[in-house]
Amino acid sequence: MTRSLYVRVVLTFLAAMSVGLVVSVLAGLALFEEKIDRIGHNDMIAAGEEIVRVYEQTSPANLDRFMQSMVQLTSYSVQLYSSSGAMKSFKFRPDTDELAISQEAIRKVVEGAIYRSTSKDKRTFVGLPFPIGGERQALFLLPSSRNESTLTHLMLTILLLVLLTGSICILVAAIYVVNPIKRLTAATKRLAKGDFDVELGVKRKDELGALARSFNEMAVDLKQLEQMRQDFVSNVSHEIQSPLTSISGFAKALKDIHPIAEDERVQYLDIILTESGRLSRLSDNLLKLASLDSNHHPLEYAAFNLDEQIRQVVVNCEPLWSEKNIRIDLDVPQAMEITADRDQLNQVWTNLLGNGIKFTPEGGSITIQIRSRMDEYTVTVSDSGIGIAPEQLGRVFERFYKTDRSRSRSGGNGLGLAIVNKIVALHQGSIRIESKVGQGTKVVVHLPATPPVKI
DSSP, X not given: OHHHHHHHHHHHHHHHHHHHHHXXXXXXXXXXXXXXXXXXXXXXXXXXHHHHHHHHHHOOSXXXXXXXXXXXXXXXXXXXXXXXXXXXXXXXXXXXXXXXOXXXXXXXXXXXXXXXXXXTSSSOOEEEEEEETTEEEEEEEEEOHHHHHHHHHHHHHHHHHHHHHHHHHHHHHHHHHHHHHHHHHHHHHHHHTTOOOOOOOOOOSSHHHHHHHHHHHHHHXXXXXXXXXXXXXXXXXXXXXXXXXXXXXXXXXXXXXXSXXXXXXXXXXXXXXXXXXXXXHHHHHHHHXXXXXXXXXXXXXXEEEXXXXXXXXXXXXXXXXXXXXXXXXXXXXXXXXXXXXXXXXXXXXXXXXXXXXXXXXXXXXXXXXXXXXXXXXXXXXXXXXOXXXXXXXXXXXXXXXXXXXXXXXXXXXXXXXXXXXXXXXXXXXXXXXXEETTTEEEEEEEEESSOOOOO
């Protein structure tokens, strides 16, 4: 996989360079062909004029020898036409092909005009009138293929060196890019096998560096999730094992002890019923959380009076707070209409009030207050209970977390506030807890008066 990526990177570079060079050459020829031809014509005309000037000044006896020396001097091949059409060719290189020049071009030059090749001609050349012994002849100059081939070889060599050097550079760059991907692949395999203590030491500020940092953050999150899963399984096992042990032990005692006093038998049965109730509540809470997490049971919104619901919850919990002689203060205005899931919010107020009653000492007080601001309700439940330590406040919404381990004996399983937090979040609300040890706890819930519109 990695080698194929290297090959793909290099081939992509070569393809891009080749296409770019071809397009550039074609575009350059299209844009500068006329200018290049004009420069070539001017150079050949200047060389031809110099040949005519030297001939006029020296008047050589041997024309052929003179023309051959001029050809070698100027590096241009020459074709000389007389007025009768006879042609002499003087080649710079023996293998140079002669050019068939039209009679029209020859006629114009013999008449005294300078001829420049056009796009209709196969090659670039020029024609100049050349007076010899009182007769005007046509002197045609053709560029040497030696110069052209040398230039072509030079360009091809440069092109090959560019492609080779560029391929090596791209290969080095590919290694620089692919190595972090290889390490990321290896780390992903370790992560898939359950090794969450993996970290990519990539100190880059580009997209690969951002990917490596995201991977490290994901590994930390997965490790935390795995730890939470293990803690969850451990807590569930503990919460189930404790009542099961009591139920099994006392049931066995009832079976094995003969005879047994009636009051002792009743006591054993009461313990069995209490522990069975704990298991039932634990099961109900776990199913409740699973349902809320999976969203298999979406919220059923309906309009109702929030104040009436809270009053009804207080009435339903009267046996609990009256038994401890707790004073309930309600600061709840009437006609506080809200659109929400009635049953879910009823669970919220029941859990919050139940916690307040459980941790408020006998003779204490609990205050429930509702305030309305714009399209939001704020419900505050304050108690004069034992309070929560500052280091524990950040974990009160964790599942199975208990600030007071004695709650295990009082029926608490650490899921109540987790359920409350989930229900409030599903209503697009928020919840926070303020507490001081020995001074009580205040729970503040913010809820929208109407469900937010989903776009």
